[in-house]
Each structure stands twice: as structure tokens, then as C-alpha cells.
Amino acid sequence: MGKFIGIFACLFIVALDIIAGILGIKAEAAQNQEKHLRLWIFECKEPSHDAFVLGLAAVTLLGIAHVLANLLGGCTTCTQEELDKASPSKQLSMACLVFTWIILAVGLSMLVIGIISNHKSRASCGFTHHHFLSIGGILCMVHSLFSVAYYVTSTSSLSE
Template identity: 75%
Template sequence: MAKLFGIFVCLLIVALDSTAGILGIKAEAAQNQEKHLRLWLFECKEPSHDAFVLGVAAACLLAIAHVLANLLGGCSVCATDDIKKAPPSRQLSMACLVFTWIIMAIGMGLLVIGTMANKKSRASCGFSHHHFFSIGGILCFIHAIFAVAYYSTASMLLAP
């Protein structure tokens, strides 16, 4: 039964992160549909409500997937005395946890920057900001890989 639950959790994490990645890429496409005037490095553009909504949804799904992986993966950091003396499986779990946090922070930051640039009250001119949504969406897919690896190794360590 525990094995079936673990498979379900892994599939849920992958589904949430993949959906977030797809929404991030669709937000980039919606943003590119709006009118914009570009002169060298400077750009004036209209905000896209669709890109705003898709960006918020992508950021929320990424956060849910991250919280789910960390809560259900257990606290492998809490039981670690010294990471250098820990067995390789615990070291792998810690590495995946660190990469998961780094990727989530960067991906969430990019999705939030792209989302805030598309707020209704924000028709702006300035330096061009391209590909925040698409890079954030790609990082969602990478987050899925490390989150599943973390959950798998951490839950393996917690199993009796």
C-alpha cells in the first residue's frame, strides 16, 4: 500500500509541475500576442490579462508541488548529524532537496516577475524583459525531476 501511495505522490508532483510548466509557456505566448513597440533595447508594451492569469496559476501550481514534495518527503535534514558521514542515499536526498529549493526559488521568481509585468495597471516602457515565463516554465519541468528524486530517496530512507 505504501508503494502505491509513493507512486501516486510522484505522479501528482509530476502532473502539478508539468501543468505549471505548460501554463508558464502558454503565458509567454499570451504575452507575445499583445502589442509592443521596440526600439533597440527599449520596449513599450501593453499588459496581457491572459498572461497574468496563466502566470499566477503556474506559480501557484509550482508552490503546491514544492510543498507537497517537501511535506510528504519528510525531514531528512532533521535526522542528519553530519552530511559527510551520512550514507550515500542520504547525501543524494540532501542534494536533491537543495537543488529543488534552488530551482523553485529561481522558477518562482521568474514566474512572479513575468506575472507582475502583466498587471493591468502596468503599461510600461523600459528595458526589454523577454522569456521570463518560458524559462520559469522550463524550470518547473526540472523541478519535477528533482522533487520526485527527493521524495523517492527521502521516503526510501524513512521506510522501515
């Protein structure tokens, strides 16, 4: 029964991250459909409400997936001394945990920058900000890989 719950948890986390990635990429597409005027590195564009909403949904799903992965994976070694003495499986688990946090930070930053640039009050001119939403969407998908790797390695290290 525990294996089925683990498989379901992994599939659910992957589904949330992939949906968040698709929403981020669709938000980029919605942003690119708006009118914009470009002169060298400066660009004037109108914000896209659809891109704003899709980006916000992507951020929410990425956050939920990250919280679920961390809650289900747990923390088996939390100090440097324990990590130095830990088995390779536990060390790999901690490495995956660190990578999920790094990918979360970068992915959320990219999505939030894209969301802010599409807020209704942000109709302005400035430097070009391309592909923040799509890069954030791709990082959502990468997050799913490391989240599942973290969950699998952390639960396998518990049985040691």
C-alpha cells in the first residue's frame, strides 16, 4: 500500500509541476500577442491580463508542488555532521533537496518578474524583458525531476 501512495505522490507532484510549466509557457505566448514597439534594446509594450493570470497560476502550482515534495520527503539529515557521516543515498537526497530549493528560487523569480511586467499598472517603456515566463515554465518542469528524485532518495534512505 505504501508503494502506491508513493507512486501517486510522485505522479501528483510531476503533474503539478508540468501544468505549472505549461501555464508559464502559455503566459509567455499570451504576452507576445500584445502590441509592442521595439527600438534597439528599449521596448514599449502593453501588459497582458491573460499572461498575468496564467503566470500567477503557474507560481501557485509550483509552490504547492514544492511544499508537497518537501513535506512528503521529510528531512532525515539536517546538520553538517550528520551529513558527513551519512550514507551516499542520504547525501544524494540532500543534494536533490538543495537543487529543488535553488530551482524553486530561480523559477519563482523568473515567473514573478514576468507577472510584474504584465500587471495592469506596468504599461511602460524600458529595457527588453524577454522569455522570463517561459524560462520559469521550463524550470517548473526541471523542478519536477529533482522533486521526484528527492522524494525517492529520501524515502529509500529511510529504509536503510
